[in-house]
Amino acid sequence: MRLFIVAVISVLMLNSCKKKVEETKKTKEKLTYASFGKEIIADDAIASASMLAHFKDMNVGDSINSKMVATVKNVCQAKGCWMTLDLGNGNETMVKFKDYGFFVPKDITGKQVIVNGKAFVNEVPVEELQHYAExxxxxxxEIAAITQPKKTFSFEADGVLIVQ
Structure with a gap:
């Protein structure tokens, strides 16, 4: 009798897990994106936490090609010509767009994006930091309080997908 009960519980648990996997697949399939810059696909994007680990292993001047998914923290309110993405643990990356070739909407703070391009570590001069603050x-x-250059995690995107 105990064996029968264990078997029934196991079957119920497997069915529950199968339903959750199917629901996750359906959710992923339903995602739609607005595309900016070069056409890219959502596949193979790494999580922002993984990108943070790569950034921390890099020195100023190092770069790697990458595709990552992250949440937008801030966007240039003048034109949408840059954005910052949350990497977790209080870290962020500044994203600019290759050859100043495209911009993103100014109202995407809090949205999830996928960026494709080159990740690198940079030291940003005071004047540039003040410009971004403006x-x-x-x-x-707040702008006047910026008096020191800053080592930053940077990203030059050639394509961006914004989850709709």
Missing amino acids: DAGKSAE
Whole structure:
């Protein structure tokens, strides 16, 4: 009798797991994207946490080709000519677009994106940091408080998908 009960419970658990896998597949299939820049596909994008690990292993001047999925933290409010993406643990990456060839909508903060291109570690001069702060709508006091260059995790995207 115990063996029968164990068998029934096992079958029920397997059916439950199978349904969850099917629901996950359906959710992934339903995702639609707005595309900007070079046509890219969503497949093979690494998680932002994995990208953070790669960035931490790199030195200033190092670069790698990559495709990652992340959440938008901020977007240039002047034109949509750059965005920052959340890498987790208080880290972010500054994304610019290859050859200034395309822009993204200014209202995508909080949305999930997939970016394809080159990841690199950069040291950004004070003037450039102040320019980005101005583009982001920061106050004059916040801009004036930027007085040191900053080592940043950067990304030059040739294509972007925005989850709709």
